[in-house]
Amino acid sequence: MPSPSFLEMRNRNAINILMAVRESPGMSRAELSKVCDLAKSTVSSIVDQLTGANILTESGPKPSVSGRRAVGLVFNPTCRFSIGMSIDNDRIECALSDLDGELVATRRKRIQRNLDSDALASMAVQELGKLLASKSPAAKGFVGLGIAAPGPITPSLLSNLNGIPLNLEKLAKHLIERLSLNCRPVFDSNTNMAAIAECRRGKGSEGEITVVVRLGTEVRAAVMKDRELLRGCQGLAGNIGHIVAPGKALDCNCGRSGCINAVAGTDSIVAICKALGVEIQQIDDVIAAAKAGETRCRKTLDVAATAIGYGIACAVNIIAPAEVIITGKLVEAGGCMQAPMEAALRGYCSILNGCNLVYSFEDHYSEAVGASLAPLLNSSFLASLVSVSGTT
Ligand SMILES: [Zn+2]
Secondary structure, eight states: OOOHHHHHHHHHHHHHHHHHHHHSTTBOHHHHHHHTTOOHHHHHHHHHHHHHTTSEEEEEEEOOTTSOOEEEEEEOTTSSEEEEEEEETTEEEEEEEETTOOEEEEEEEEOOTTOOHHHHHHHHHHHHHHHHHTSOGGGOOEEEEEEEESSOOOTTOEEEETTEEEEHHHHHHHHHHHTTOOOOEEEEEHHHHHHHHHHHTTOSOTTSEEEEEEESSSEEEEEEETTEEEOOGGGOTTOGGGSBOSSOOOBOTTSOBSBHHHHHSHHHHHHHHHHTTOOOOSHHHHHHHHHTTOHHHHHHHHHHHHHHHHHHHHHHHHHOOSEEEEESGGGGGTHHHHHHHHHHHHHHOSOGGGOEEEEOSOOTTHHHHHHHHGGGSSTTHHHHHHHHTTOO
């Protein structure tokens, strides 16, 4: 039986081989031996196991000057998948991505507000189970699990759902046990996960700072530099919804009054419209009514958008990002939101000229998609891949 140190070294070598093939697809065994500085026999033995597990595939003979034609190797991004789950006050969303980050499947379920954590956990298991079952048995292997929930997430992994603490570690443990998953979970806020998805989908630029603003139950922002999240002290970076904005000072759930969230969080908008006597139930109704010209809904969105514009201006003035991506429910309000928001942004911001403002209408599932991408952001997922391949 091989010693633990031998196995550890072999795993490390396997990871290096995978990294090399991902970087330069089509490498031959001989080229890998040079690049990874490993004996040809070691490379061959590891490659055999990785091709056996369908993690690497052979790409056919490569043209060679020496006459002998070597077989090139490519990484198979659909050999396993990464799972993302996003929980928000009124819904659970799941997404499955392949190992190159391509979206494979999504699923959404509306949930009742004020579900207790046990009911939520069993619903999460059910939803994820259905999504995973939709994949063919041959593709059943999952190397990543990302979980997104309303931020900020505390260092002890607590989120907050409709005012009730949600223990994300416990939830992940439940999912892993019930669905027999073999992956280490990663956690982040819905906003941060959405930012990962937005930036990965090509809107964020390399080398620049991007601010992703999510207009949901709360107004929150994620700051990314070189596609890395800047979390700040206790993960509180980007909490722009609690900036006190000029204008009418309504009470905020943080205990103060005048916060942007108090007029621009989706729940606040619904409450304000209801208080004005408009017959609406949820934010979709407000958006539809405003688009149809209902003056009270329009005015409420106008106030919300102006406060949001102020908050974004504060962030832009401090950070000077190359790009601000605006995502989340309120984007669907279109001009009712964009026009007053941009007017406020220009009014409060001196350096907007250099900053590109982008609206993302593809926000559906972006939290869950980002959660599925998060485990793939560094090469550590390759270690799980090597361990499930039976290389050990
Ligand atoms: Zn507040």
